[in-house]
Amino acid sequence: MASSMAEEDPTGSTATGNVKGWYGRKGRAVALLALLNDDGAYLDWAVSWAKALAALEIPEDDTSLRSRLQRMATVYDWLYDRMSAEDRAAIRTGLVAYVEALRDWGYIQDPGYIGGHERWGYAVFAMGLIALHGDYDEADELLQQCRGHIAEGFYPAQAWIADDGGYHMGWAYSASYTNFDLPYLVWTVGTNDVLLDDWIAETGDWYLYGMRGDDLFPQAGDAFSIGLSLGSINSIYAAGIGKRGQARWFIEEKLEPTSNPLLQLLVWDDAVESVAPTELPKGRLFQNAGLVVARDGWDGGTTHFTFKSGAFFSTNHHHRDENTFTLHYQTPLAIDSGYYDQYGTSHWRNYFTRTIAHNGIVVFDPSQSMTLYGDEVSNDGGQLFNSEPRTLADIAPGGSASLDGIVRYENREELTYAWGDATKAYDPARVTLAQREVAFLRATTATHPVTVLFDRVTSSSAALQKRFVLHTVEQPTTTGPLMAAEHGAGRLTSLTLYPTDAQLSLVGGVGQEFWVDGQNYPLDPNGAEGDPADKGIVPGGWRLEVTPGQASTEDYFLHVLFVDDAGATAVPADEAVLLEHSGSLGVQVAGWVVVFPRSSGGASAVDYQLQIGGTYQHLVAGFTPGQTVTASVGGTSQGNVVVGDGGCAVFEVTAGAGEAIGVH
Template identity: 30%
Template sequence: MRRQLLMTAIVIISTCSFTLADEGPSNTVSGGGTPEPRPLPEWTVKIRSDHPRLFFNRETWPAVRERALGPERQWYKRFQSKVARLESELAGQEMPAARDLGPQAAWSAFLFLMTEEPRYLELAKKCLDTSLRYYEQCFEERKSVNWYSTSRVHAVLAWDWLYNHLTDDQRRSTMSRLIHVIDNVIRARPAIYRENMSGYNTGFYGVRNCLWFIGCTAFETGIELERVNEWLIWGYDENLRMLEHRRRACGDDGGGASATLGYIFGAYPWAEQNFFYTWLSSTGENIAGDWPHSAMLANYVLWNWIEAEPVPLEFGYGDTPHTRNTLPTNQLYTHMANIRHLFGQAAPKAGALARYLQQKVPQQSYAETWFIYPFLLTQAESSPEPFRPINLPNGRHFETMGQVFMRSGTGTNDTYCLFSCGGALSQHRHYDALNFVIYYRGFLALDSGTRYEEFVNGEHLANYYAQTVAHNCVLIHQPGEPPARYWGGTVVGNHGGQHRQLGSVVKAFETNRDFVYVAGDATACYRHGVVRREGLPDLPEKCELVTRQIVFLLPHHFVIFDRVEATDATYRKDWLIHTAHRPVLDGRVLRADHNQGRMYSRTLLPEDATLTAVGGPGKEFWAAGKNWEIVAEGLTEENLALMGQWRVEVTPTAPRKTDLFLHVIQVGDRTLEAMDGIELLQGSQSYGVRLNAVDRAWEILFRTTGPLGGHIRRSGAEAIDRSLATTVQPQSDI
C-alpha cells in the first residue's frame, strides 16, 4: 500500500525558492491563491517504511549494539553514567522545569534500545516533553533556542529511535509539536535574534538543518503530511547543494566552506557526515564515495598544522580569536574517524592520512556533540594503515581556499609561512589579499586583532580586525574613501584598505627542494569603481596596481617584492608588518621576537622609505584615526601578544603614483644577532637582492614592469640560474 501511495499521491507542498543561499521553504502560492501541486520525487521511494531510520536501522542495529558493548564499551559507559545522573536529578519530578534536554532524550532512547529497561523509555519521553516545552517557551518569548540545531536534531533522533515503543497518539503529538516549534522559528518575522538560519553555503548547522531529519523520519507516517513532504524535499535538495558547494570549495587539494579553522575543523563537517549517515540508514545507499572531497579535509589539516610544544598551532587565518593560535583539534579525532569509516575504501589515501592524523592529535577521544558516531564506525578498523607523509613539497597551493602554504619541514624547528591570495570563499574571510604570516619558534609576522568576546568587541572586529590594516599588506590612503563593511559592527572609516574580499589572483607558483615562489595580484581587491557622493564630486578608483612576489629561500629567508600604483601621487602608501611585541628599529632594519623565535626585516626599497613603529598603550589597534580597543578581561600578556599590538609602517617619503617595495626577512632563534649580508641589485628594468647566506650566495631579481617575473641564481654546488616561474605549478591530491 505504501509504495502504491508513493507512486500515485500528489501532495500539496510549497514552491521552494532558492534565489538566496539563506532562504528556506516557504508557502509561496500562485496568483489564484491555490498552491501548485507537485509530485513526490522518485528518490523518495528509497526511504524505508519502518523505524528507526536515522543513523541506524533494523538491519544495522546489531552491529551498532555490538560496538557499544565491545570496542566502544567505555564510550557507552560514559553516556550510561550521564543518563544515570540525569535520572537521579529528575527523580520525582513529574514535569521538570522547561529546558533543553534534546541530547539527553537521545541518550536515554539509545540506552532503552540497548537494555529494553522501561525506565529509560520513560526518561526519554520526559526529556522530550521538557525540551518541547522549552522550545515553545523560547518562541513565545522570541528567544533563540541555540545557535546550533544539534539539540533539536537529537530530539528528532529520540522520536525516531522510540517510534516502535510509542503509542500512535504519542507519536503524533510529539512530532507535531516538534514540527510546529521549528516552523514557528523559521517563519518568525522579524527573525528571532541569534537564531541561526544558515544554508548550504555556510556551516548549515542552524535551525533549518532540522528539516531533513524531520522530513526523513516522519515521511509517510501521516503526521503533518504537507509540511513533512515539503521539508523532506527541501532538506534533500539543500544537502546536495551543500555537498556541491563544498566540493567546489575543496577543489582537488582539500578544504571546506571556510578557511577559518575553528569552523572547518569544528562544526562544519557535521552536516556532510550526518547526511551521509542518515541517507545510508534510511535508504541503504552509501553515497559518501560519490563525494570524496569530504575526505580531503585530512590534507587541509596536514598543511595548517604548525608543529609546536606542547600542542600544535595554526596561522590564525580569518575570524580566529588569536588568543592562543592553537590548532582547533577538539573535533578532529572524531572527524578523522568518520573519514576512515566513510572513505576508507572510496578514498584510501585520504583515509590512511586521516588515520595518521587521528593518532597524532592531542585529544585521543571522541567529541561528545554527536555521541552516536563511535557506534557507527564499523568500517574504520578496515581502513588503510596510517600514511605518514614524508617527502612532501615545501609549498602547497590550495587554489579554491585562496592560500599558499610554505615550510622548510614539519618539525618544531622549521619555518612556516602562509600567503593569502586567490580563492573562491568569502565566508569568515578578511580584507587580507597578499597577507603573509611567518612562524619560526614563535609568531614573528602575524595576523593582528581579535574576535575575542565579539558581542562586546564587535566594533573592534569590524573596524580593525577584519580590515586590511590588521594584516601584513599594503595600504593606499585615499581621503574620503568609503568603508569596507564587515559583520559584527558598524564600520566608520577606511584606513587605506581593500574593498573586496575576493578578486585577487595567483599569477605564478612553484615549489622545489630549494625555494618556493609565489606571485599574486590583488589589484581588484582595492578597486571600488566610481563612488557617487551626494553634493560632492565623484570619487574615482584609488588603485591601478598592487602585486606581491615572495621567494622563500629554505630554510630561513624571504624576499618580498611589491609593485604598488595609485591613481593619485598624493595617496600615501604604507607597507605593513605586524609583530607580537614592540619591534626594535635600527635604520631600515627591524628586529622582532616572540617566544624562542626572532625575525629581522630589512627595507631595500623605496630608497627614501621611513619606518615607523605604531602600537603600545592607546595605539595597539590604531585605524581610521582611532584605537579600536577591546575588553581584555581574562586575557594574559601572551594572549594580547598574539593579537599583535605593534606594527611597522614602511612609507615612501616623496609622493609618487608608483612605488616599489623590496624587503628581505630572515628568521632564526633568539641567538641570531644580525642578518646575513644583503646587497641591493638594480638592472635596466629590474630590482633585486644579493644575499650571502651561510653556505652560499643567492641573487634574486624582479621585473619592475610588465608581467610578473624575474630571475633566480645560486652559486656553489648544485647551482641554480633560471627565470622565476610565470605559471602556476599544478598540484592535486595528497
C-alpha cells in the first residue's frame, strides 16, 4: 500500500484529490513508515503531501474539509520532530486554518449526537487540536469542548444504541459510526483519558451475524457497500481488545489477514485463538438497534433471515423500515429494494429510504402529503420522517423519538421468534396499530427453514387500503395464494393464508421497477455511488402486494415463506394449512403448529383446532414470559409448559383433526 502510494506525486491530484478513503489511508501508511524507520524518501513524501493539502483552498463541503484536516494532523503529529521548522510552519498554518474553519460549522457549535457528520466532525476536530497542542493557544479550551461532547454526548448515545453490538444504520454506515479509531482510539491514545468500552467489542458480532451464506451483508440502510471488509475495524477490536475468538476467525477466514495493519499493530493479541462460530446461538437480538438475525448455519448453504424493528426514529442513513425483513438462501430472495445511488437523489428521497421499498406494511391514504427535510416527497403509504433526534434522551424509552421496536424475542435451537411493534413509526391519524410477529423454524420436516409472518394492522378508516409488500429480484409468478420467484440458484415461495379473500398483485418490470403512487423513481445515472452490480447489490424490480378483499379498519395478515433451490419441486398450496379461531390465527406447516393470538396485547389463554391430526411441535405465542401454562387436548391435560423469554409456549402433543387444543 505505502510503496505504491510513494510512487505518486505527493502534490498531484491523485494524492491530494479524494483523501477521505483509499488514497488517504495509503498516504497515512507512508507517514507511518516514515515514523517507524529512517527512510528519508517516505519522510519527504509524507511532509510534501501534508504541505500540499495545507496549501489547498479550504473546501465548502465538510467531508473534504474533515478528510484533509485528518490527514494533515496525522503527519504533523507523527513526524513533528523529523521535519524542518519551515515545513512545520507550513503545515501548522494549514492545520490552524482548517481547525478554525471546522469550528465555525453548525454541528461543532451545536452538535446532535445521533446523526453522522457531527460525530466525524468532532473526531477530526479533536485530532487537529491534539496535533496542534502546544502550538495553538486555543487548543486547550477547544479540546475540553471536544472531550465534553464526546464523553457526555456522542459516547453515551452510541453506547446505548450498540449496547449489545448492533447499530441502526445497517452494516455499511454502522461501520463508519461504530469503529473505534475515531474518535475513541484517537482520544484515548492522544490524552490517556480512556473512553473505550465493552460495547465496541460487541460490534464484532454485528458483522459476524450479518454475514450471509454468500459472504456479503444484506443491503440495509444507505448501503454504499455490502462487502465483509466493512467489519474489519470492529472485528480487529473485538479480537484484540475483546478477546473474541470468533472475531479472529472472521478476520482470518473471511477477510485479508492484513486488513487495517495499523490498527492490528496497535491492538492485536496473538494469544487470542481463532474459534469458528459454529457453536454460537443461531439467533441474535440487537435490541436497541432493532434487529433480529436468524440463521440455520454458517456455511454457503445458510438460510439467513433479518427482522428490523427499531427502538427509535432517526433520518440520517436510517430508513423507514420498521417491522420489515430480508431473506437469503443461495442468493438474495426477499430483499430491501432500490439502491443508494447518492444521498438526497430523487430515487433516495421518494423510493429507496421509504417503507414501500422494504418488505413491510403500507397503509395508503391518497390525500396524504409526506415531507422530508421540509420538501414534499412521494406518498408511499408508509412510515413518516420526523424531526431528527439529537440526544440519548430523545431516543431512549420515553423520548420524543422513541419507538417500541422489538418487544419480545426468544431463541431456541429449533427456532427464533420475535415480536415487533412499529405503531409509533406511522402517524396515528392513519395507523393505530402495526405489529408483526415472526417465527423462523429451523427444525422442520422441510428441506430448509420455514418462516411464518403474522401482522396485526389497524387503520383509522376502513377506506385506507392496507398492503403487505414483498420484494423480489426477478419477476414472480402467482397462482391463487402462492407467489414464487427464482433468482440465481435460489427460489422464494410465499403462501398467503390470511386474509382468506386476499388479493395478490404484482408491481414492477421495465419503467415500474421503483413505482410509487403512479410514478417511477429510477436510479440516478450520475449518482456518486456508481453501478450496484459492481458491489454485488441487486436493486430488484418487482414486488408482490397483498391486500384484503374486504375493507376494514382491523386486518390480519398471515404468510408462510419457503426457500428452495431453483428448479426444485414447486411448493403446493396445501403445504401449509390455516388454523382459524375466534381468538387466534395459526398454521400447520412442516411438522409445526404455530399459533398467534389476535389480541395486540397477547393472551392469557389460546384455543385452536388442528385441520390435520397428528403429532406436532407447537409454538403458541403471546403469553407472559416465565409463566407456567397447561396444554390440553380434548379437555385432558397434557402437562405444564414454562413459557419462554419471548412469551412462547413450545411443546409437543398429539391431537386429532378438529380436536380442541387449549393452552391456559
